[in-house]
Amino acid sequence: MNHAQLTALGRALRLLGEHGESLTGDTPDAKLHEVKADIKRALELLETTVTTAVPTTRCAEHPNGPVDENAPDLCLLCETRRRAARRAEINGPGARPRTAGPTPSRYGVREDRPQPQQRWLPEQWTGQEWQLCGTPRRDRHEAELYINAQRRGPRAAMAYRLVHEFTDYEVLRVWGTPVKVDIEPLGNL
Secondary structure, eight states: OOHHHHHHHHHHHHHHHHHHHHOOTTOOHHHHHHHHHHHHHHHHHHHHHOOSOOOSSSOSSOTTSOBOTTSTTOBHHHHHHHHHHHHHHHHOTTOOOOOSSOOOOTTOOGGGSOOOOEEEEEEEEOSSSEEEOSOOBSOHHHHHHHHHHHHHSTTOOSOEEEEEEESEEEEEEEESOOOOOOSSGGGTO
């Protein structure tokens, strides 16, 4: 609803309010026809300003959502959320229905544990520490090509290394010599 529509609708409703206050038992028919015309005008203004469908629920979040007649706000989506919260209060969070079967192992099932992943991490020496300088790669050759491209770039680091990650870390190869650089000028004098 834009400002002009809002202003016109407000004026029409205020006029209807004035008509309501001035009605008495001996109001002439001409005045009642004028009230009827003003009511029609206000309804036409409402027809032009309302663009959405009639809400099916009383829910502000899902006004046109599915209806649940038993919910206080008639919203099935919000009522489903409330029911789940009530069940969690009674059963405890994350409670699942018990299934007949063996007691699960405290160490989990093999499919629950992630499989070991092998990656190659390109790192660069910043003068203080080794820092990841690119996306971890699944292919060693691709990671080495990436480091070689970085070394030839305009802002190459002092040293690079390739770290093999397979449940643990192992440094595979180092390019250049990492030298500890003091971050304070003149060596903290």
